[in-house]
Amino acid sequence: MHILPFVVVAWILAVGLYGVVTSRHLVHQIVCLIVVQSSTYVLLLAVGYVTGAVAPYFYDIPVHTPAVDPVVQALALTDVVVEAAVTALLLAFAIQAHKRFGTLDPQELADFKG
Amino acid sequence: MTGVVAVTTPYSVPVPLMDALQVTVLVLVAAGATAVVLTRRPVRQVIVLSAYGLMLAILFMAFQAPDVTLSELTVGGVALPLLLLLALAKVRKKEE
Amino acid sequence: MTPSARRWAFLIAGAGLVAFYLWGLTGLPGFGDYPGPYGFILNQVAVGQTKATAVVSAINFEYRGFDTVGEEFILFVAAAGVSVVLRHLRGERDRSAMDEALGRGAAPTSDAVRMVALVFTGPTVVIGWYLATHAQTSPSGGFQGGVVLATAFILIYLSGQFLMFKRVSPVALADAAEAVGAGGFALVGLSALPLSMPYLSNVLPLGHTPGAIDSSGTIALISLFVGVEVAAAFVLIVGELLEQTLLVRQEGG
Numbered sequence: 001m002h003i004l005p006f007v008v009v010a011w012i013l014a015v016g017l018y019g020v021v022t023s024r025h026l027v028h029q030i031v032c033l034i035v036v037q038s039s040t041y042v043l044l045l046a047v048g049y050v051t052g053a054v055a056p057y058f059y060d061i062p063v064h065t066p067a068v069d070p071v072v073q074a075l076a077l078t079d080v081v082v083e084a085a086v087t088a089l090l091l092a093f094a095i096q097a098h099k100r101f102g103t104l105d106p107q108e109l110a111d112f113k114g
Numbered sequence: 115m116t117g118v119v120a121v122t123t124p125y126s127v128p129v130p131l132m133d134a135l136q137v138t139v140l141v142l143v144a145a146g147a148t149a150v151v152l153t154r155r156p157v158r159q160v161i162v163l164s165a166y167g168l169m170l171a172i173l174f175m176a177f178q179a180p181d182v183t184l185s186e187l188t189v190g191g192v193a194l195p196l197l198l199l200l201a202l203a204k205v206r207k208k209e210e
Numbered sequence: 211m212t213p214s215a216r217r218w219a220f221l222i223a224g225a226g227l228v229a230f231y232l233w234g235l236t237g238l239p240g241f242g243d244y245p246g247p248y249g250f251i252l253n254q255v256a257v258g259q260t261k262a263t264a265v266v267s268a269i270n271f272e273y274r275g276f277d278t279v280g281e282e283f284i285l286f287v288a289a290a291g292v293s294v295v296l297r298h299l300r301g302e303r304d305r306s307a308m309d310e311a312l313g314r315g316a317a318p319t320s321d322a323v324r325m326v327a328l329v330f331t332g333p334t335v336v337i338g339w340y341l342a343t344h345a346q347t348s349p350s351g352g353f354q355g356g357v358v359l360a361t362a363f364i365l366i367y368l369s370g371q372f373l374m375f376k377r378v379s380p381v382a383l384a385d386a387a388e389a390v391g392a393g394g395f396a397l398v399g400l401s402a403l404p405l406s407m408p409y410l411s412n413v414l415p416l417g418h419t420p421g422a423i424d425s426s427g428t429i430a431l432i433s434l435f436v437g438v439e440v441a442a443a444f445v446l447i448v449g450e451l452l453e454q455t456l457l458v459r460q461e462g463g
Contacts, residue, residue, distance in 0.1 A: 001136075002242075004137060004140055005136075005241050032151050034194065052132075056253055056264075066253075067265075069244055071274075077185050081189055185357070192357070200455055
């Protein structure tokens with residue numbers, strides 16, 4: 001249990017990268033990139049966890065209750081929303097590539113020049 | 115200042131129970147990621163991605179991060195599958 | 211490079227990366243033994259200093275507000291980038307929305323989907339607005355609220371009416387809303403400069419009760435602007451992709 005979350009992060013990263021490298025369809029590649037990004041969210045939250053503590057919201061619990069690290073949660077939170085917009089930009093590129101070259105296979109696209 | 119061992123608030127769960135929950139959800143997330151990558155057809159992959167997003171949201175809840183859970187639920191459950199399906203509809207129309 | 215050679219190259223390099231990573235893991239404190247003082251200090255002083263009970267939002271919009279400005283502009287640029295990349299290439303023409311709507315041979319949307327989408331549009335707007343305005347109280351905030359608000363517009367499209375979607379959220383209005391959101395955030399930060407305080411200082415009154423609606427000064431205001439901006443950005447992106455799918459046609463077929 002001490003290192004299980006970090007091992008899971010490494011697994012998700014490796015699996016996602018394998019999907020990106022061996023993909024034959026641009027949209028499949030983009031979804032594997034989403035999986036790679038999700039591994040970073042898990043890593044951020046796993047680093048900040050304190051055993052036995054509660055979420056850092058003190059609306060109805062006393063202020064000095066031990067709580068988990070709020071900084072990494074703030075980072076992960078904006079991360080999730082912004083990466084969705086960047087994925088939309090990648091999808092726009094994929095659509096234009098399909099219009100221009102007629103194929104969505106990254107290994108065929110690599111052979112085109114310009 | 116080091117970490118705490120166990121704390122009793124009205125909202126905390128006993129530590130072994132939380133451990134068991136976290137281990138279960140971590141294994142499910144790893145399996146979900148593998149399933150997303152191994153699904154080769156993009157339209158099916160979008161559905162599996164949606165389920166993976168739900169699994170991630172449960173994991174973030176188990177890590178005591180409700181804000182991140184909210185973000186992941188809305189983005190991974192609605193926005194991302196919609197964007198992907200729209201892009202797929204556009205390229206499929208060209209192929210016909 | 212043949213596919214199998216590529217696969218082998220990746221497996222060898224990936225094994226090296228994972229080995230390096232696992233070796234690095236042995237030097238980390240274990241899961242749950244968070245040692246760093248930053249998180250503990252923030253948990254103890256944040257409520258007293260900013261009168262906001264949601265420490266994560268206080269960090270996002272107050273202690274590390276400058277990073278959030280950067281992230282929000284990433285979102286802004288990504289939405290603009292989608293509009294630029296999906297511009298009309300040579301040889302494409304844009305059928306008018308009215309022609310397309312009448313002549314499309316797609317299957318009509320089922321009544322169940324329409325009813326559910328219509329019924330849920332109102333509550334979605336309310337929930338999105340609640341999330342965007344209660345950043346300092348509970349787990350909510352501009353980013354989540356903005357995405358939920360954008361979902362309400364998507365529900366309007368799903369209930370079968372692309373024309374209604376275009377009328378309710380024309381591109382000019384969404385552009386203006388996005389600009390108001392992003393510019394508003396930057397301006398709230400600038401408003402601290404004439405009072406000779408650093409950029410993005412909290413200059414509004416902090417209120418009495420931690421977590422009440424009028425507490426925490428600029429945090430609530432910034433969260434509102436961020437919510438408007440994120441909603442507008444997502445509506446723009448989805449509108450662009452919808453236009454591509456439904457309206458843009460290659461010349462001659």
